[in-house]
Amino acid sequence: MFDLERWQEIFETISKNKLRTFLTGLSVASGIFILVILLGIGQGMQNGIAKEFEQDASNMLSVWTNVTSKEYKGLNPGRQITLKNDDYTQTVNKYNDQLEYKSSVFRIWSGLINYKKESGNYRVEGVWPDLQFLENAKMTQGRFLNYRDIDNVEKVVVLGNKVKNDLFKNGEDVIGKYVQISDINFKVIGVFSDPGGERDESVVFLPISTAQMVFNGGNDLRRLAFTLPQRDNFEQALAESEKFSEELGAYLKEKHSVAPDDNRAITINNSLENTKRFYDLNKMIEMFFWGVGICTIIAGIVGVSNIMLIIVKERTKEIGIRKALGAQPLSIIGMILHESIFVTTISGFIGLIFSLALLEFVGPLIETEYIANPSVDFNVALTTVFILVLAGAIAGFFPAWRAARIKPIIALRDE
Amino acid sequence: MIEIKNLHKSYKMGTNSLHVLKGINFSVAEGELVSIMGSSGSGKSTLLNILGMLDEADEGSYTLDGLPIKNLNEKIAAQYRNKFLGFIFQSFNLISYKNALDNVGLPLYYQGIKHKERVEIAMSYLEKVGLADWAGHLPNELSGGQKQRVAIARALASNPKVLLADEPTGALDTKTSYEVMDLIQGINEEGRTILIVTHEHDIAEMTKRIVNLKDGVIIDDSKVNQVRALSNV
Ligand SMILES: Nc1ncnc2c1ncn2[C@@H]1O[C@H](COP(=O)(O)OP(=O)(O)OP(=O)(O)O)[C@@H](O)[C@H]1O
Numbered sequence: 300m301f302d303l304e305r306w307q308e309i310f311e312t313i314s315k316n317k318l319r320t321f322l323t324g325l326s327v328a329s330g331i332f333i334l335v336i337l338l339g340i341g342q343g344m345q346n347g348i349a350k351e352f353e354q355d356a357s358n359m360l361s362v363w364t365n366v367t368s369k370e371y372k373g374l375n376p377g378r379q380i381t382l383k384n385d386d387y388t389q390t391v392n393k394y395n396d397q398l399e400y401k402s403s404v405f406r407i408w409s410g411l412i413n414y415k416k417e418s419g420n421y422r423v424e425g426v427w428p429d430l431q432f433l434e435n436a437k438m439t440q441g442r443f444l445n446y447r448d449i450d451n452v453e454k455v456v457v458l459g460n461k462v463k464n465d466l467f468k469n470g471e472d473v474i475g476k477y478v479q480i481s482d483i484n485f486k487v488i489g490v491f492s493d494p495g496g497e498r499d500e501s502v503v504f505l506p507i508s509t510a511q512m513v514f515n516g517g518n519d520l521r522r523l524a525f526t527l528p529q530r531d532n533f534e535q536a537l538a539e540s541e542k543f544s545e546e547l548g549a550y551l552k553e554k555h556s557v558a559p560d561d562n563r564a565i566t567i568n569n570s571l572e573n574t575k576r577f578y579d580l581n582k583m584i585e586m587f588f589w590g591v592g593i594c595t596i597i598a599g600i601v602g603v604s605n606i607m608l609i610i611v612k613e614r615t616k617e618i619g620i621r622k623a624l625g626a627q628p629l630s631i632i633g634m635i636l637h638e639s640i641f642v643t644t645i646s647g648f649i650g651l652i653f654s655l656a657l658l659e660f661v662g663p664l665i666e667t668e669y670i671a672n673p674s675v676d677f678n679v680a681l682t683t684v685f686i687l688v689l690a691g692a693i694a695g696f697f698p699a700w701r702a703a704r705i706k707p708i709i710a711l712r713d714e
Numbered sequence: 715m716i717e718i719k720n721l722h723k724s725y726k727m728g729t730n731s732l733h734v735l736k737g738i739n740f741s742v743a744e745g746e747l748v749s750i751m752g753s754s755g756s757g758k759s760t761l762l763n764i765l766g767m768l769d770e771a772d773e774g775s776y777t778l779d780g781l782p783i784k785n786l787n788e789k790i791a792a793q794y795r796n797k798f799l800g801f802i803f804q805s806f807n808l809i810s811y812k813n814a815l816d817n818v819g820l821p822l823y824y825q826g827i828k829h830k831e832r833v834e835i836a837m838s839y840l841e842k843v844g845l846a847d848w849a850g851h852l853p854n855e856l857s858g859g860q861k862q863r864v865a866i867a868r869a870l871a872s873n874p875k876v877l878l879a880d881e882p883t884g885a886l887d888t889k890t891s892y893e894v895m896d897l898i899q900g901i902n903e904e905g906r907t908i909l910i911v912t913h914e915h916d917i918a919e920m921t922k923r924i925v926n927l928k929d930g931v932i933i934d935d936s937k938v939n940q941v942r943a944l945s946n947v
């Protein structure tokens with residue numbers, strides 16, 4: 300390989316046979332180019348989809364209740380199940396080490412809110428401080444609720460962005476102002492925005508203790524919401540959350556004397572299961588592009604093999620002459636392989652560089668909903684180049700080996 | 715220099731085989747200039763190819779400069795070809811994408827001689843055949859006679875013991891043929907052993923010995939009075 304004389308011989312052959320070199324190089328370079336672009340677009344589509352569901356893609360569990368649909372332990376169906384404060388506190392105590400964020404939610408039905416002359420109907424919920432993270436709410440002004448507000452049963456409120464815009468028309472300062480909810484004064488402590496948009500911003504949050512007390516909620520809860528810690532591995536996250544929701548369901552159903560299979564009375568919505576659909580779609584896209592990519596590589600290998608066969612055929616007479624002049628069989632094989640590996644490597648990298656450059660500079664300009672930031676793992680791209688080079692070498696080896704073994708007299712006769 | 719005994723060769727074609735050489739006995743001493751004659755299909759080329767280790771005999775023995783040539787593996791055969799033999803073909807067999815100098819230098823490349831020295835040696839042989847000015851030309855820029863002279867320079871470059879030429883003038887006109895023969899005579903006079911296959915009598919007359927082949931056996935083998943090629947030009 301580091302034989303200088305051999306290199307000179309190779310360079311001479313290459314430079315004197317430009318067309319042949321160019322065609323070999325072109326097929327390798329375009330193969331790599333197409334492959335890398337394909338993988339890049341595939342990755343882009345995955346990124347695009349990931350971005351689409353990023354906003355609600357947390358491993359969140361919500362618990363809802365309704366009327367029972369089944370008879371159980373002598374109790375008639377049609378019985379209303381209502382979550383209570385102790386459902387929440389006991390769940391939190393029981394599973395504390397598994398939970399990341401947690402909140403119970405109490406909802407006030409008629410949520411009429413006034414500020415001066417403006418008024419509107421909004422969702423009003425009594426919640427725990429963690430709800431900010433459960434809802435992905437971002438504070439634009441002030442702060443969210445804290446545990447002191449809850450302990451002290453403070454009459455404070457956090458407004459959704461839409462509520463603030465509706466009520467505070469002339470852009471005045473919001474923090475510290477008082478709004479009336481069902482004619483009771485609440486002091487505004489913060490405003491939030493929500494990636495879910497207007498619907499999720501037409502909400503106001505009160506401390507849960509205040510909400511239950513002021514609006515005669517007693518111990519009643521509307522729903523429970525939890526998140527489990529984020530996991531890098533989706534399968535693991537899904538398995539964990541499924542296990543948890545099963546346990547939680549069994550526990551709450553037992554506590555409320557609900558049939559174990561009565562999912563209407565107590566519903567646990569596992570957001571990861573929705574997410575799973577996207578993950579599956581992503582997997583399919585990935586597999587599709589890999590499939591196409593592998594086909595491209597195979598086509599490339601076949602192409603390189605063909606070219607090598609043709610090159611060796613074309614050079615049969617030359618090989619005969621070289622053998623008559625005293626070339627060893629090994630030096631013939633070496634000459635052909637050396638040239639093919641050299642050409643495929645160089646052109647493979649040219650294809651790689653062009654495709655990576657295209658992805659790098661054009662990729663970010665692509666602004667569609669389905670493709671975001673197409674890119675390719677450099678190691679993957681590098682590996683494909685080596686596979687193609689190796690394939691070219693193997694494909695070239697057999698004809699070279701045959702040519703090197705053929706009797707010089709037969710090779711010389713070749714026209 | 716060359717010693718062959720009871721050499722047989724047949725070509726198999728499907729089920730029947732063609733017996734081409736039917737027991738050739740023949741030897742060549744160092745410094746001889748021998749022509750092998752015979753009608754077309756008599757086996758001249760076959761014999762020469764076996765002598766040149768480009769092909770193998772079925773039977774018989776062949777000794778080259780005291781070395782038995784039998785069942786050689788490819789590696790040894792390549793070494794012997796490179797060290798002991800120089801070939802001159804009717805169709806020149808120059809490598810088309812290499813210029814005259816590089817063609818002449820090729821046997822030296824396979825001897826492992828470095829580039830710089832290779833160029834010097836190749837150049838000296840090109841000078842010898844009178845083509846120093848054409849060193850940088852590709853074969854397709856040369857006339858037939860020039861190509862054959864490049865081929866002769868190439869055959870000489872590795873300083874072989876024996877030169878084997880299969881109808882070296884077959885593709886050339888009379889005048890050019892004689893020029894090439896003059897060159898060959900000169901090389902012979904320097905002491906090199908040369909075998910030439912030809913079916914032209916005037917060319918054969920320019921060697922020192924004529925071997926006549928017919929139907930795979932030698933029917934005549936006699937010394938002749940060498941005609942100087944130059945006197946005919
Ligand atoms: N590779 C081969 N396969 C089969 N038959 C062959 C082969 N090479 C030569 N022959 C046959 O062997 C015989 C001798 O061929 P050879 O080439 O030695 O003849 P030659 O004396 O050189 O003739 P020419 O003067 O035409 O060159 C011919 O009949 C030819 O057809």
Ligand SMILES: [Mg+2]
Binds near residue numbers: 758759880
């Ligand atoms: Mg012949």
